[in-house]
Amino acid sequence: MAEPPPFPTVAAMEGHGAYNRMSRVQASGLAPALPLLERAAASALLPPAPEAIVIADYGASQGHNSLAPMAAAIGRLRQRVGRERAISVVHTDRPDNDFATLFQTLASDPDSYLPGDAAVFPSAVGRSFYEQILPPASVTLGWSSWAVQWLSRAPAAIPDQVQISFSRDPAARAAYAARAAEDWRTFLIQRSRELRPGGRLLVMTMALDEAGDMGYRPLVEAIYSALMDLVAEGFIQPDEAQRMAIPTVGRGREEFTAPFGADGRFCGLSIEQLELYQGEDRIWTEFERQRDARTYAASWAAFPRASVLPTLAADLDGGSADPRIPDFIARMVAGIETRMAAAPQRMRIPLAMMLIAKDGG
Ligand SMILES: C[S@@+](CC[C@H](N)C(=O)[O-])C[C@H]1O[C@@H](n2cnc3c(N)ncnc32)[C@H](O)[C@@H]1O
Numbered sequence: 001m002a003e004p005p006p007f008p009t010v011a012a013m014e015g016h017g018a019y020n021r022m023s024r025v026q027a028s029g030l031a032p033a034l035p036l037l038e039r040a041a042a043s044a045l046l047p048p049a050p051e052a053i054v055i056a057d058y059g060a061s062q063g064h065n066s067l068a069p070m071a072a073a074i075g076r077l078r079q080r081v082g083r084e085r086a087i088s089v090v091h092t093d094r095p096d097n098d099f100a101t102l103f104q105t106l107a108s109d110p111d112s113y114l115p116g117d118a119a120v121f122p123s124a125v126g127r128s129f130y131e132q133i134l135p136p137a138s139v140t141l142g143w144s145s146w147a148v149q150w151l152s153r154a155p156a157a158i159p160d161q162v163q164i165s166f167s168r169d170p171a172a173r174a175a176y177a178a179r180a181a182e183d184w185r186t187f188l189i190q191r192s193r194e195l196r197p198g199g200r201l202l203v204m205t206m207a208l209d210e211a212g213d214m215g216y217r218p219l220v221e222a223i224y225s226a227l228m229d230l231v232a233e234g235f236i237q238p239d240e241a242q243r244m245a246i247p248t249v250g251r252g253r254e255e256f257t258a259p260f261g262a263d264g265r266f267c268g269l270s271i272e273q274l275e276l277y278q279g280e281d282r283i284w285t286e287f288e289r290q291r292d293a294r295t296y297a298a299s300w301a302a303f304p305r306a307s308v309l310p311t312l313a314a315d316l317d318g319g320s321a322d323p324r325i326p327d328f329i330a331r332m333v334a335g336i337e338t339r340m341a342a343a344p345q346r347m348r349i350p351l352a353m354m355l356i357a358k359d360g361g
Pocket of ligand 1: 147
């Protein structure tokens with residue numbers, strides 16, 4: 001059996017289209033950022049014709065939630081350049097992402113931006129966005145939703161939790177804060193290399209609200225206690241649970257603006273607009289209408305199911321080959337659902353959107 005990694009592992013979203021089917025919360029959370037993306041498409045400096053206009057989608061997963069933003073951006077650009085001009089859309093994600101589903105989604109989803117536009121050319125890159133992914137000064141418009149909260153790696157085990165924002169361990173909190181600050185700088189440095197002069201980047205991500213709260217408390221408590229149950233039942237070992245963590249962070253206004261310094265500039269980038277907002281909890285709204293606790297619980301369990309549980313499962317002793325993975329996921333989902341059904345409540349969903357401009361516009 002492979003030697004387990006010392007710190008929690010980061011894995012891709014669950015494959016076979018599972019993320020596409022289970023990302024309703026993300027779809028409604030990113031919707032308020034679309035008008036800002038259209039504004040970016042309206043103001044970005046374009047390359048001279050006939051050069052293709054490049055849109056980059058950072059952390060695309062299986063593509064479904066990229067369809068609306070890409071359609072909005074392409075629609076606004078078409079108003080500026082007409083129907084003939086080539087637009088290249090580059091969907092990027094980690095190398096282990098389910099890119100086959102992404103291409104199938106582009107080809108057959110009824111909401112795909114492809115039909116009816118013969119001059120749009122989609123492609124994909126499987127490489128971490130903590131590296132330079134695209135050629136220097138090639139990107140006119142960048143978009144990233146629900147992705148930069150994922151750290152490049154988990155910097156430490158979390159002894160008392162699976163999510164750092166609920167941990168009381170000072171050493172783990174400090175290690176996560178340092179990693180989060182470094183990763184945000186790295187992400188910006190790489191994007192500043194890729195953006196054309198006058199290009200725009202829109203980042204939508206998990207955040208801390210003005211009170212420093214990352215939200216999702218009932219859900220994270222349900223995940224942690226479901227995990228502890230699996231230890232108590234002997235299904236997983238205590239040291240496996242100890243290694244498991246969700247390597248995501250919420251950042252507040254201060255963390256987002258930190259690299260930009262007193263003059264508001266960093267590597268040729270500046271923030272044009274930064275907005276913290278609360279995602280709408282449509283699962284709660286539906287519960288208020290239907291009073292169906294089981295549907296409420298199943299809907300909230302779907303949120304971590306395809307995104308977070310594969311990362312926890314990757315820290316089982318057998319890693320990605322561990323035969324307990326399907327059972328682990330099923331038991332975790334059942335445990336989360338039981339807890340969520342017992343006490344339905346509105347979820348806090350702190351989010352941020354920011355429009356970043358590259359010098360030269
Ligand atoms: C929650 S999904 C978001 C998908 C989609 N953008 C949306 O809004 O629903 C997060 C995506 O970010 C990707 N991701 C996380 N860390 C990454 C990294 N270092 N480089 C590239 N992609 C990354 C994950 O693989 C995943 O597909």
